[in-house]
Amino acid sequence: MSDPTDAVLALLRKADDLRKAAPSRAEPEAARERIVALLEDARTLLARVGDADQRQTLGAAVSRRFGDLDREALAPMLRPTADVAPAPTRVDDPSRVPPGQHLTAGWPVLHVGRMPDVDPAAWRCTVTGRVHRRTVYDLAGLAALGTVEVTADLHCVTGWSRLDNTWTGVRVRDVLAAAEPRPEATHVIVTGAPAYSATVDLATLQRDEVLLAWSHDRTPLSAAHGGPLRLVVPSRYGWKSVKWVTELRLVDRDVPGYWEERGYHAVGDPWREQRFHGD
Ligand SMILES: Nc1nc2c(c(=O)[nH]1)N[C@H]1C(S)=C(S)[C@@H](COP(=O)(O)O)O[C@H]1N2
Numbered sequence: 001m002s003d004p005t006d007a008v009l010a011l012l013r014k015a016d017d018l019r020k021a022a023p024s025r026a027e028p029e030a031a032r033e034r035i036v037a038l039l040e041d042a043r044t045l046l047a048r049v050g051d052a053d054q055r056q057t058l059g060a061a062v063s064r065r066f067g068d069l070d071r072e073a074l075a076p077m078l079r080p081t082a083d084v085a086p087a088p089t090r091v092d093d094p095s096r097v098p099p100g101q102h103l104t105a106g107w108p109v110l111h112v113g114r115m116p117d118v119d120p121a122a123w124r125c126t127v128t129g130r131v132h133r134r135t136v137y138d139l140a141g142l143a144a145l146g147t148v149e150v151t152a153d154l155h156c157v158t159g160w161s162r163l164d165n166t167w168t169g170v171r172v173r174d175v176l177a178a179a180e181p182r183p184e185a186t187h188v189i190v191t192g193a194p195a196y197s198a199t200v201d202l203a204t205l206q207r208d209e210v211l212l213a214w215s216h217d218r219t220p221l222s223a224a225h226g227g228p229l230r231l232v233v234p235s236r237y238g239w240k241s242v243k244w245v246t247e248l249r250l251v252d253r254d255v256p257g258y259w260e261e262r263g264y265h266a267v268g269d270p271w272r273e274q275r276f277h278g279d
């Protein structure tokens with residue numbers, strides 16, 4: 001098979017077949033490694049696909065499959081934490097639950113990698129990039145911009161939704177305004193310690209209900225849930241609500257963040273089920 005496009009497609013088909021069969025295998029971990037190897041081979045072969053559009057499409061197909069693997073690896077982490085009281089579940093109001101989501105009684109803790117060391121007194125958040133006024137805030141500095149309360153729902157792309165979270169924090173709109181965005185700024189890369197980021201467009205971040213929050217249900221936000229400072233973007237899947245926020249970087253284009261690079265959707269609107277690239 002000399003055509004690189006056909007070769008990439010064949011590798012993807014093989015990976016898909018293996019993935020479908022993996023749950024019934026004696027050694028799912030070995031199957032997973034084999035899938036990763038196939039996807040790596042496919043990614044290597046991409047460079048030999050001459051047509052740029054074709055290369056782009058195939059590249060997205062490879063990324064999406066890597067994303068699926070990550071999602072499966074995350075599934076065992078979906079355990080509600082013991083220290084949080086059950087949320088009021090509103091099964092009587094299905095209109096508040098986006099398609100493909102189910103309500104969770106507790107509050108799962110979800111993140112990749114290790115938690116950072118958290119010291120609220122030493123916490124700093126920098127607003128930088130395409131701004132006229134680069135600013136470094138401590139928590140008191142953020143609060144001084146004006147504290148508000150927002151009650152909103154949290155929808156994780158892995159399938160759980162937690163309704164009626166009351167967040168206390170500062171409007172991101174006010175934080176951005178204080179930095180005076182340059183006219184070319186269109187998106188913000190939000191960085192969460194130690195090595196996580198998500199990108200959200202400026203207009204979405206300027207909405208009323210988008211906060212940098214330090215409190216949940218009027219209790220200081222626990223470290224596991226992103227304390228002392230996390231982003232809250234209710235109109236997007238949870239992966240955009242970055243925990244342990246250390247930087248807002250305004251940029252002039254959409255730069256894929258941690259999950260967007262791994263095949264997740266650039267926008268991530270739960271009401272449109274924008275889970276993966278191409279949805
Ligand atoms: N820094 C950081 N923030 C993160 C993540 C992460 O891995 N690292 N995971 C995101 C995902 S996928 C979700 S669903 C929410 C979960 O928030 P919770 O752990 O408070 O429920 O955090 C988001 N923020």
Ligand SMILES: [Mo]
Nearest residue numbers: 156157238239
């Ligand atoms: Mo998530």
